[in-house]
Amino acid sequence: MGKIIAIFVVLVALCGGAAAGYVLRPAPPEREDEEHAEEVAPVPTAAITRFREGFVVPVLRDGTVWSHVVLNLGIETDFTAEADIFLREPVLRDGLTEALFLHANFGGFDGDFTDAQNMNRLRVRLNEVVQQRLGDDTARILIVSMARQAS
Template sequence: MRKLLPVLLSLAAFMGGAAGGEMLRRPAAPVEAAAGAPEQGHDATAASPDTAKGGAEHAELPASAQDSPQADHAAPAGHGGTGAEGGTAGGHGASGDVPAIAWFEFPQQFLVPVLHDGRLDSTMILSLSLEMPGTARETVHAHEIKLRDALLRQLLIHANTGGFDGNFTSEAHLRKLRADLTAVAQGVIPGITAVLIGDIGRQER
């Protein structure tokens, strides 16, 4: 009996342990199932990867890009119209504006003989230009020959009255010459404002 007692105790302990393990194993299944239920519910309600990705991209877009389609469509149209109007206005101003002041230079010099006692003493050589409003440029070009004739007549009068004698380059002499030439030019085209002397020289005989 003493020899069987340890064997019986071991067997009883083994049976008790097996029974306890079985009892512990049975409630574990519902616990695991219960623990797994929220995960299944979460998986069922979670958005798909593509949907989540799309949502993230939408959240990262700037506020202006999330506006209504009508606003997105109206912005490029307005921008394009403004640019076209701005370009048209700028081009018209660059090519259509008339300068306030313009100049015309006679392509050929004026040769004025200076006579003394009926003999050719020297020849005056002058380069003249006209100052005018920009709107009179075409008129001056159209009347170039008439203007040249009128100015040459006045230069001959100036030479025959002693205007090119002595110190003809003094300011007083040149001021009178400019004033006389301007008055003659304005008789042809009133819009001319001044006659400018570019070069003046005397060639002795």
């Protein structure tokens, strides 16, 4: 008798599980008529390109090197291909290095150099260079990593 009750309990549990699965299944997706279907414009995907080598910026105090800042940068853009960025890398590096040196000369890497205001100034300056040199208003700089080391 115990074996029959055990089999009965297993069958009831199996049927209960099947019924719960049937009742709780996800609703089928609604089909839209072809006339009412809205075409969604494809959203351009942003291409992200990292520079092969980092940028080293000396920080001077009283005419002597006080520390170095090492940055790894990337570029995010919607319209410029990665190959075009690598072809223009020397021109981009020249402009970015100049902007980084200017930021260092204005004291951007002194004290709390990761302060939001300092980072925003740096990012704006670097974005201007990248957009101008690539001719792409969607291009923006990505600061992948930044470190300062005292000399």
